Each structure stands twice: as C-alpha cells, then as structure tokens.
Amino acid sequence: MSRQIRILGAVILVAYAALFVKLNQVQVFQAGAYNARPDNTRSLQRDFNQPRGAIVTADGEVAARSEERRDALRYQRVYPEKELLGQVTGYFSFTLGSTGVERTYNDQLSGRTPALELRQLKGLFSDVSSEGNVVLTVRKDVQQVARDQLEERPGSVVALDPRTGAILALYSNPAIDPNLLSNNDTEQAAKAKRFLDAVPGKPLLVRSYQERYFPGSTFKVVTATGGLTSGTVTTAAPDYPVVTSYTPPLTTRAISNFGGAPCGGTLLVILARSCNSSFAQMAVEQLGPDPMIGAAESAGFNDVPPIDLPSAAESVYPTDFGSVVRRPEGQAPVYEDSPKLAQTAIGQNDVRSTPLQMALVAAGVANGGRIMTPHVMGEVQARDGEVVQRYEPTTWKESMSADVARTMRTAMVGVVQDGTAKVMAIPGVEVGAKTGTAQLGTQPPRSHGWMIAFGGPPGEPSRVAVAVLVENLDGASEATGGSVAGPVARAVLEAALAVTS
Amino acid sequence: MARAHPRRAVTAPSVAPVGPPAAESPGWTATARRRRTTELGLLVLAGLIICGAYALASLGRNASLPADIIPFLGVILALVAVAHLAIRRLAPAADPLLLPVAALLNGLGYVFIARLDERLAGLQASWTAIGIAVFIGTLLVVRDVKVLQRYRYTAGLVGVLLLLMPLLPGIGRNINGARIWVAIGPVSFQPGEFAKIALAVFFAGYLVERREVLGVATFRVGPFNTPDPRQFGPVLAAWGISLVVVIFERDLGSALLFFLLFVVMLWVATGRVSYVAAGGMLFVAGAVASWAFFDHVQRRVSVWLDPWADPQGAGYQVIQGAYALAWGGTTGVGPGLGIAGRIPFDETDFIFAIIGEELGLLGATAVLVAFLVLAGSGLRIAREAGEGFGSLLAVGLTTLLAFQAFIIMAGVTRLLPLTGVTLPFVSYGGSSLVANYMLLALLLRVSDQSARRAPDRVLVR
Numbered sequence: 001m002s003r004q005i006r007i008l009g010a011v012i013l014v015a016y017a018a019l020f021v022k023l024n025q026v027q028v029f030q031a032g033a034y035n036a037r038p039d040n041t042r043s044l045q046r047d048f049n050q051p052r053g054a055i056v057t058a059d060g061e062v063a064a065r066s067e068e069r070r071d072a073l074r075y076q077r078v079y080p081e082k083e084l085l086g087q088v089t090g091y092f093s094f095t096l097g098s099t100g101v102e103r104t105y106n107d108q109l110s111g112r113t114p115a116l117e118l119r120q121l122k123g124l125f126s127d128v129s130s131e132g133n134v135v136l137t138v139r140k141d142v143q144q145v146a147r148d149q150l151e152e153r154p155g156s157v158v159a160l161d162p163r164t165g166a167i168l169a170l171y172s173n174p175a176i177d178p179n180l181l182s183n184n185d186t187e188q189a190a191k192a193k194r195f196l197d198a199v200p201g202k203p204l205l206v207r208s209y210q211e212r213y214f215p216g217s218t219f220k221v222v223t224a225t226g227g228l229t230s231g232t233v234t235t236a237a238p239d240y241p242v243v244t245s246y247t248p249p250l251t252t253r254a255i256s257n258f259g260g261a262p263c264g265g266t267l268l269v270i271l272a273r274s275c276n277s278s279f280a281q282m283a284v285e286q287l288g289p290d291p292m293i294g295a296a297e298s299a300g301f302n303d304v305p306p307i308d309l310p311s312a313a314e315s316v317y318p319t320d321f322g323s324v325v326r327r328p329e330g331q332a333p334v335y336e337d338s339p340k341l342a343q344t345a346i347g348q349n350d351v352r353s354t355p356l357q358m359a360l361v362a363a364g365v366a367n368g369g370r371i372m373t374p375h376v377m378g379e380v381q382a383r384d385g386e387v388v389q390r391y392e393p394t395t396w397k398e399s400m401s402a403d404v405a406r407t408m409r410t411a412m413v414g415v416v417q418d419g420t421a422k423v424m425a426i427p428g429v430e431v432g433a434k435t436g437t438a439q440l441g442t443q444p445p446r447s448h449g450w451m452i453a454f455g456g457p458p459g460e461p462s463r464v465a466v467a468v469l470v471e472n473l474d475g476a477s478e479a480t481g482g483s484v485a486g487p488v489a490r491a492v493l494e495a496a497l498a499v500t501s
Numbered sequence: 502m503a504r505a506h507p508r509r510a511v512t513a514p515s516v517a518p519v520g521p522p523a524a525e526s527p528g529w530t531a532t533a534r535r536r537r538t539t540e541l542g543l544l545v546l547a548g549l550i551i552c553g554a555y556a557l558a559s560l561g562r563n564a565s566l567p568a569d570i571i572p573f574l575g576v577i578l579a580l581v582a583v584a585h586l587a588i589r590r591l592a593p594a595a596d597p598l599l600l601p602v603a604a605l606l607n608g609l610g611y612v613f614i615a616r617l618d619e620r621l622a623g624l625q626a627s628w629t630a631i632g633i634a635v636f637i638g639t640l641l642v643v644r645d646v647k648v649l650q651r652y653r654y655t656a657g658l659v660g661v662l663l664l665l666m667p668l669l670p671g672i673g674r675n676i677n678g679a680r681i682w683v684a685i686g687p688v689s690f691q692p693g694e695f696a697k698i699a700l701a702v703f704f705a706g707y708l709v710e711r712r713e714v715l716g717v718a719t720f721r722v723g724p725f726n727t728p729d730p731r732q733f734g735p736v737l738a739a740w741g742i743s744l745v746v747v748i749f750e751r752d753l754g755s756a757l758l759f760f761l762l763f764v765v766m767l768w769v770a771t772g773r774v775s776y777v778a779a780g781g782m783l784f785v786a787g788a789v790a791s792w793a794f795f796d797h798v799q800r801r802v803s804v805w806l807d808p809w810a811d812p813q814g815a816g817y818q819v820i821q822g823a824y825a826l827a828w829g830g831t832t833g834v835g836p837g838l839g840i841a842g843r844i845p846f847d848e849t850d851f852i853f854a855i856i857g858e859e860l861g862l863l864g865a866t867a868v869l870v871a872f873l874v875l876a877g878s879g880l881r882i883a884r885e886a887g888e889g890f891g892s893l894l895a896v897g898l899t900t901l902l903a904f905q906a907f908i909i910m911a912g913v914t915r916l917l918p919l920t921g922v923t924l925p926f927v928s929y930g931g932s933s934l935v936a937n938y939m940l941l942a943l944l945l946r947v948s949d950q951s952a953r954r955a956p957d958r959v960l961v962r
Contacts, residue, residue, distance in 0.1 A: 001769060001770070001772070001888050001892060001893075002884050003772070004768060004769040004772055005769060005880050005883050005884050005892075005896060006884075008765060008769060008880060008896065008900070009876070009877065009880045012873070012876045012880075012903045012904075012907075013873070015904075015907050015911075016869055016872070016873050016907065018911075018916060019869060019907065019910055019911055019914065019916055020866060020869060022911070022914045022915070022916040023826070023857070023862055023865055023866065023869070023914055024862065026823055026826045026827055026914055026915070027826050027827060027829055027830055027831065027857060027861065027862040027865070028830065028831055028862060030827065031826075031827040031828075031830050033827075034823055034824055034826075034827030034828075035824075035827055035828060037824075039809075039812050039820070040824045042824055042825075042828045042840055045840045046840060049840065
C-alpha cells in the first residue's frame, strides 16, 4: 500500500504543480493582457476608490474635487464651477471615461507619478495618500469675464501669456456641466451623455481647441508674415493699387473688398484696412505657394498643438496648389490653383483654424516670433502643498524672425490705432490686433466674427494674447468681426492684464 | 504492497478490541513531547502571520483597526490554543504539522472574510468555535479508529442519508442553483460536507475487509481479468447513489470529489491499476453523459472554454476572478487594498481569487503549499499507520482535503471548469469548517495511534 500512497502523493504534487503553473500564467505572464482588457474596470475602480487630487485655478478656486460617498464607488468627482471650467477640467466618469485635465493629468491626480509615489513611500507608516493637486494656469476671474462677454452666443475665447504659453482663459459656448457626466449613478450619466450626443451643436466638443473655422481676415497676419519673411514685401513696397477687387490669374472670379470699397497701399496700410484685394495679390504675385505654406506651417498650421488637453484639433492650410503654369517676370510663378491661393491669403477656401491656433498666431507676433507650447497646467502639488512638478515653458514654433516680429507688431498696433480694430484701444496699454469676418455664405450673408490681439505696457513684452470667435452672425462686413468680437476681446484682455505681471 | 511492511499485518475482517491502544511502545512519550513542542512553535508562528495579515488588511480597508472585530480574532487564536491543549491531552503523539497549517489557513480565511464582510467575521468565528468543539469531541469519542471500522456500514448508510437529505421536501433548500442545503428550524447546513467523511470511513472499512478478494482477478470480462463483480457491489452502489444525488443536487464539484475518493481508495487498497483505468473510463462516460443531458454542465464547460462569450452573464464570475488574480500580480496589491465586491461568492468559492489579488502570486502559492503540506502530512500519516483501516482512512481523508482544495483553486484559475466547492478551512461556511475540523481530528487520531505503537517508525518526530 505504501507504494500506492507514494504514487498518490506524486499525483497530488503534479496536480498542484499544474495549478502553480496556471497561477503564474494568470498572475504574471498574462496579467498585463488581463488588466488591459476593455471590460476590465479594475484600474478605473481603483481610481474611484481612492482619493483624487483637486484641480485648482491659478486664482485659487477649486475647479474639481473628490467627495467621499461610500457607495459602490467611494469617491464622486464634483465640479463646483460647473460649466465655467468644465471644458478645462473635463469630466471623470466611471463608465464614460475622462476628458480634459482629468485625463491628461490622471497620473498626477491619482498619485501615480514617481515623484508622488516616492513621497508616499517616505511616509510609509503615516497615513498619507499620494494624490496630487493640479494647479491650473487658467484663472477663474478671466474665464468668468470671457463667459459673461460671450453671453449665450456660440463662440470661443482663448487668452494666454505669449511669454510662456500659459493659458489664462479657455472658454466656449455651448458649455456643459461636467457634473452631469461624472455622476457615479452611471444610469444618470449615460442618460445625460445620450442627450448631449443627440442635441444639435455638439455641446461635448470643446470648440476653442477642438473645432476648426475659417479664420477670415485674421489670417492676413500669417500672409503678411510670409511676405516679410520672404523679403518680397517690406513696409515700403510694394504699394498695392487702391482697387475694389483683385482677379487672380486663371479665373474670372474676383476677390472683392468688403462693401466693394476701394482699398490698397503699403503693408501697414493694407493690414490696418484689411484689404482683401491687396493680400490676395500679395499671395499670388509676391509669395506663391511655398512661402505661404511655410508661413502657415511655421505658425502652427498642419500640426496638432501640443497642448496638455486631449484631442486637440490640427488647424489646416492647403499644401497642394498644382503645378506651375507660367513664370511672369518679377513675380512669383503662377500655379494651377493660384485662384485658391488668393483666397487662402484672406483666410477663406481650405484654410481652417481653431481659436487656439489664432491666439497662438497673435502670441507669436507678441513674443518676438516664438510660439510657446500652450498649456493649462501650472504646477502639481502634493497634499501638503509642496510643488512636485512645474510646467517648464518650451518653444513650439519659430513662426518668424525677431525682425519680422517687430514689424508685424508695429503693423498690428497700427490696426488698433488707425484701422479696423479701434475698439481694442485701451488707455495706457500697447495693444495690437487684427479683426476678421469669415464669410459663410451670401444667401443670406452670414459670417464668423474674429478678433485676435495682444497687449501689454508700452515698450515691454506683451503679457496677454487673445483670440475671440463669435460664430454664425447675421451679415458680413469688415466691421462685423470688430464690432462683435472686439468688445469681448477687449474685456478679456483688460481682465487678463489686470491680473498678470 | 502488503509485502513492503510484513511486520504490520493488521486488518482481519474480525473487529479489533476497542479501548486504550493495546500495544503501546514504551518510547512514545518522548516522541509525543517533541511533537507537541514543534506544534506549539508552529502555532505561534501561524498566529503571528494571521495577526500581521489582519492588521494590514484592516489598515488597507479602514485606515484603523476596527475595534469590534479584534475580539473575534482573539477568539480564533484562543480556540486554536484550546485545540492544541486538547491534542496534548487526547492525542499527544499525533503529527505536529496538521493543526498549525489548518490554523494558518483558517486564520487567513478569517482575515479575508472579515475584510470582505464584517458581519460574516463574527459568524465565522462562531463556526470556528463549533469546529474546534467538534474537533475535540471527535478526539474524545474516537479513542481508537477501529471503532469506526466496526461501524463502517452505519457510516455508509449515514453518508447516503446525509447526501439524500437536501432532496427531502420540507427541509431541503435550493440555494444558488444547487440543492445542497438542509434547514431544520433555525439551523441550516450542508450535509454533503459530513457525508464525505462518513463515506470515507465506509470505503476504508469495507475495502480493508475485502482487499484480498478485490485484489485478485478471478472473473473474466472479454480480455480482462477482473475481480468477482459481486464483491464490490456495495461500493458501486454507494458510489452510484452519491453520484446520482449530487447530479440531482447540481453539485458537480462534490460529484467529482466522491468519484476521486472512490477510485483512489479502491486503487490504494488493492494496488490494481485496472481500477484506475476503469474509473477513468467511467469518468469519461459520466462526464460525456452529464454534458449531454444537463445544460448546467454544458454551461460550465463553455464558460471554462470561453468566458468572454457572455462576460456579463455566465462568464462574469470566472472573468472577474481572473481579473482579480491578474490585478494581484506577483506580490499582490496588499491585504485590504484589493477591489472587493466584484466577484459573486468571493467569501466562499472565490476567496482564493481575493487572496491572489491582495497577496499576489506569492500569497496564492503559500496557500497552495499549505494544502500540499496538509496532503503530505496526511499521506505520511497513512504510511506510518501501516496497512490497516487507519491507513486507508487517512488516505481517504487526505484525498478529500487535497482534491477539494485543488478542484476549487483549479476552477478559480480556469485550469479546470469551475465547480463550486469550498476551499477547506479558508472559505466562509460553517458546515465546511466544522466538517474539515472533524476530518483533521480523525487524521490526528490515526497519527497518534501509530506513533504510540511504533514511535521508531514515525517519519517526523
């Protein structure tokens, strides 16, 4: 019998060895695959069962915090500022995933960065959780001005510091209350999501950096930059003819000035008056496709801005204008698509820009041609307030040389002093701006009103750059952009200047 | 292999005298002293591990020790101490490993039950108390395992009756799709847990008696020589009844366990591999038949093959178990820090998944090794007990313990299709805990007897 007992022992040993092998397979070798399965909500559940850091604005208001509920999920994410900061914070939902800062800085908020974990390790025997608080560069006061000024109109406001890329305000209408989607009652959250997906106007889209629009005349800043950079345009020459329209080669369709007004002159004049005819002519005759593409792309077009918010949209400028048709003497070659090139020069046709991108265009001019990486995170603090991570400003694009930037700055200041953006004048502040009215159609005439601007104390680097877009307005005249978007931009600029140094 | 130990030819069909062990060897007291000291040392170690795990689990869950649960932990440790004292008095020469390992598993299970459901913690402490009481009672009543041999047929009858009880209208209860519960007044229990022990006693007694006859092939079926089929009629009947009952009660895990018990004991008693082969064929036939006839069997198999075919329904439990184990990784997320409440029956059938999540591969392997130590000790006891009833009983009891643990751990890890049985000593549940303490007492009794009679033969002193 003892032989059988020995064999039985061996059989049991083999069975348990098989179990051990299987355990290794499940717990070690395939663990990563199991953890990553979409129906495995464990990592999410961990996040909802531990405290999560707060999101705080630069002026100290709590934009997001966790409240202990002791339900099935221990913590509920709450957004005290509701719509006002919802597009920056995003939402943090058990079933719907997360957006905004909640998503980009999930590791910091849940305490899973090496720096935060190390701190927890040091406090092993004290009861310290490792979650980090994210302090935004966005200010509630500036954000509030943006919202009050936009009222209920669909549109966007972006304000940032050109010197660092720190975003001060990022607001667009329509805005939704993230509390609806972060509700731990998953059925309520799902219902809210279904509703928001179904209503027209895509309210879940953050228009300020996720939606693209015709930039209209604000794009003339890019065209002018291209002209100066290529050397074919200076403040003295060419002197564009004062005409009511310009007809590009290879077409009979003329590009008219607003209201059929005669318009022309040297660079500073045509920018101040926003002459469509002159910029169309400049693009076709002085620049040609490559310098235009170069100017657009060095300003950030055709590239996703590396902002620390998810799903940023890429602003686009066309890159194909066909082949050369003829080479007139003393001018840029004529391309098959020169008519299109003429239209892109004034921000129509296939040019599309996010409001964020146009703010960055203004910021580039204001910051000596250097576009800093836009960001909403200022710093990450541990629970005790110690800073464990700080956003280090980096350059995203060199949009123009310092010389060109100086000229463009003068040109845009001129637009405020003696041009279409007089509304932007603020006493004691050096303000440069450019209006825009992007035509959407003529029957009936409708348009987007734009204003991009920068401002600061005279003789000092500008402290704030803004872009304001008010969508889908009645009518389309050059005044539209300035009169509608201008007051908004001015109020935001003032508010931002009042609190920055 | 009766020839291996010719000096211990016990087991005649006649019943040995009952009473204090007749042929005690004078040297056994020294062995007993050493063994009890070893046991005490190991118990202290197990107690420290349990307290440590408990403290960590409480820290993880509530960030402070819940005061109302600590007394229960004290109760459990005190109960184990009582069990140790009882062994000193009632089975002083018994194996020193069984109680500490069982206590470790019991305590670890308690920690995880307390961490999952504070309400169940108090109940489990009460079950432990009853378990220890039954443990001591068993040692008191069964002073000599031969007593049990005398009552082998009674045991067989009791086993079958216990198995049949849940099917009786009025007291049988259908809970979670299995009809394995009996409720008499305020008391409800799973008689199947006790039926296992009764049947092991019956098989041991019966097979020891008929070993010679069953081991000799006198009957020809085609090309095979087999023993006279009439000889193992009663065994087959007992096995058939248990099998039919567990299929009606939809308790596949127990069905598998009974089958293994039967085949293993028959083979160990006779040494004939043909029984194993026949058993294997019977198993395959039974498995195919039950797969064909019972949709709950089909469901179990298809969930085993692909739980993701119905991730929110049939496959949910197995999938969540796998996710829990995977989440634990090598070292686990820490006691009390796992995500509890996702797995149905996490305090009973799936407690191994929770242990795997919070203690990781290391903790799960420790549990695995603990059961291996129990199995090894059980089989060693069987060998030390020579050739008789006690030895075969020890084989049966060890088989029950080792394979029940294996079946549920294999089910949770998806090595085998899941069949719901408890993890001995670890899972929440009174019937299981009490029955396993009874099983432990019987193993210790066998061990004590053989050590007293031949202390020079015990492998661990």
